[in-house]
Amino acid sequence: MEKTTDATTSTDLTPNAAAATNRPLVSEPLMLPCGVTVRNRFYKSAMNEALAGRDCAPTEAHVRLYRRWAAGGAGVLVTGNVMVDRTQLGEPGNVAVEDERDLAMLRRWAAAGTEHGAHCWMQINHPGRQSPITINRSPVAPSAGRLEGDYGRFFAEPRELTRPQIHDIVRRFATTADIAKKAGFTGVEIHAAHGYLINQFLSPLDNHRIDEYGGSLENRARFLFEIVEAVRVEVGPGFPIAVKINSSDVPIAVKAPRSADESDKTTPGGFDEDESIWVIKRLSAMGVDLIDVSGGTLEKPVIQTNSGAREDEARGVYFTDFAERLAGTIDTPIALTGGFRNAADMEKALSSGVTQMIGIARPLVVKPSLPNLIMNARWQGTVRLPWITTGVRALDQAFGGILVISWFELQMNRIGRGKSPNPRIGGLRALLFAIRQHGVGTLTPRRRKGHQ
Numbered sequence: 001m002e003k004t005t006d007a008t009t010s011t012d013l014t015p016n017a018a019a020a021t022n023r024p025l026v027s028e029p030l031m032l033p034c035g036v037t038v039r040n041r042f043y044k045s046a047m048n049e050a051l052a053g054r055d056c057a058p059t060e061a062h063v064r065l066y067r068r069w070a071a072g073g074a075g076v077l078v079t080g081n082v083m084v085d086r087t088q089l090g091e092p093g094n095v096a097v098e099d100e101r102d103l104a105m106l107r108r109w110a111a112a113g114t115e116h117g118a119h120c121w122m123q124i125n126h127p128g129r130q131s132p133i134t135i136n137r138s139p140v141a142p143s144a145g146r147l148e149g150d151y152g153r154f155f156a157e158p159r160e161l162t163r164p165q166i167h168d169i170v171r172r173f174a175t176t177a178d179i180a181k182k183a184g185f186t187g188v189e190i191h192a193a194h195g196y197l198i199n200q201f202l203s204p205l206d207n208h209r210i211d212e213y214g215g216s217l218e219n220r221a222r223f224l225f226e227i228v229e230a231v232r233v234e235v236g237p238g239f240p241i242a243v244k245i246n247s248s249d250v251p252i253a254v255k256a257p258r259s260a261d262e263s264d265k266t267t268p269g270g271f272d273e274d275e276s277i278w279v280i281k282r283l284s285a286m287g288v289d290l291i292d293v294s295g296g297t298l299e300k301p302v303i304q305t306n307s308g309a310r311e312d313e314a315r316g317v318y319f320t321d322f323a324e325r326l327a328g329t330i331d332t333p334i335a336l337t338g339g340f341r342n343a344a345d346m347e348k349a350l351s352s353g354v355t356q357m358i359g360i361a362r363p364l365v366v367k368p369s370l371p372n373l374i375m376n377a378r379w380q381g382t383v384r385l386p387w388i389t390t391g392v393r394a395l396d397q398a399f400g401g402i403l404v405i406s407w408f409e410l411q412m413n414r415i416g417r418g419k420s421p422n423p424r425i426g427g428l429r430a431l432l433f434a435i436r437q438h439g440v441g442t443l444t445p446r447r448r449k450g451h452q
């Protein structure tokens with residue numbers, strides 16, 4: 001994409017031009033450290049589409065879905081997590097890219113996602129031990145050790161990675177990034193959040209290694225830094241590399257906890273905010289182009305809620321306190337992800353300087369054209385996420401989180417078949433859809449307790 005003269009640069013991150021012209025700040029272009037400019041501040045966050053075909057190949061449904069999102073106006077569309085090893089999947093329906101066998105389809109996907117000047121970045125991931133037993137009986141992790149607690153039985157005990165295996169995974173990230181670039185994706189995002197493999201290395205709770213990949217924070221972050229370096233060598237200096245990272249592994253600060261119990265669930269000793277800031281500063285110094293700030297747990301607070309729009313709105317924008325701590329300490333643009341539901345919150349976050357891009361996921365499933373609605377029609381409404389229920393309390397309790405994920409997957413599947421999202425579809429249909437698509441194994445938790 002051409003550099004534009006009115007784009008703010010990575011050293012001037014507050015959009016001033018918009019204020020002068022009365023355009024919404026969210027419509028301002030942004031120049032990344034690598035010199036590439038994105039057309040506006042909407043950053044469609046990664047969502048596993050669960051649309052892969054045989055052998056984890058991308059399909060025509062990916063093409064239709066991303067064409068729809070590109071037409072919706074977002075500056076950057078990040079794909080759902082694409083795995084670097086097809087034997088190590090995080091969720092049913094993941095795409096995996098290890099070699100060029102699917103290059104033709106990847107090209108079609110990238111072309112659709114970059115229509116109308118959108119950027120389309122591939123999110124690259126390895127699940128580590130967060131790979132359900134129904135699809136993987138031999139997961140790997142920084143350290144061995146069966147998961148404790150209620151969810152342990154859904155995940156096989158992982159094998160500790162040897163150093164050559166670690167080097168192989170680093171190489172795989174670089175290979176996948178190279179193929180993404182070759183296929184026409186215009187950037188990559190390395191997934192270091194949500195309890196997957198890179199996050200497992202970062203976390204002192206998961207990483208008990210005594211070699212150069214464990215112990216001190218410098219050592220625990222080595223795996224991530226090696227991946228970033230290897231990817232940069234592969235894609236070259238002018239190609240955007242983003243990193244999605246947890247602000248901490250402890251659950252999100254819920255503004256209105258429903259109970260003392262809920263506000264009290266933390267993971268003492270996990271990867272915390274101070275450690276995250278240290279890692280982010282290093283990533284910034286390494287020339288990463290964007291930091292996508294995430295975190296929290298999926299088990300309770302963030303995206304697995306099925307309690308409806310009121311609670312969702314009460315939470316407001318996620319990780320704002322952390323972003324405030326980070327603001328001004330690095331030149332690298334931030335995409336704060338989670339909880340953006342209306343234009344007012346977006347403008348406030350951009351004008352205050354806590355973020356340079358608006359990371360947004362579920363609202364774009366319900367309203368794929370939300371960016372254009374806000375930028376062109378000055379839509380001032382609030383996207384209300386539905387209360388997803390089967391109508392049967394026991395089922396809701398048993399499958400709450402999966403219900404929500406499946407509901408959004410079902411809607412992405414509809415868009416991928418050329419239909420419109422249908423907010424009236426209920427939770428029971430979402431559950432049946434998930435079983436039909438991926439078998440009963442889909443009813444295991446997708447991510448382990450304690451992580452988003």
Ligand SMILES: Cc1cc2nc3c(=O)[nH]c(=O)nc-3n(C[C@H](O)[C@H](O)[C@H](O)COP(=O)(O)O)c2cc1C
Nearest residue numbers: 045046047048080081303338339360361362405408
């Ligand atoms: C169906 C679904 C799939 C998701 N898959 C991913 C993923 O593959 N990678 C990722 O980093 N985050 C994933 N997420 C998390 C989102 O990127 C985002 O962080 C979260 O939904 C909060 O943003 P929101 O409030 O705008 O939805 C997923 C979320 C949903 C609802």
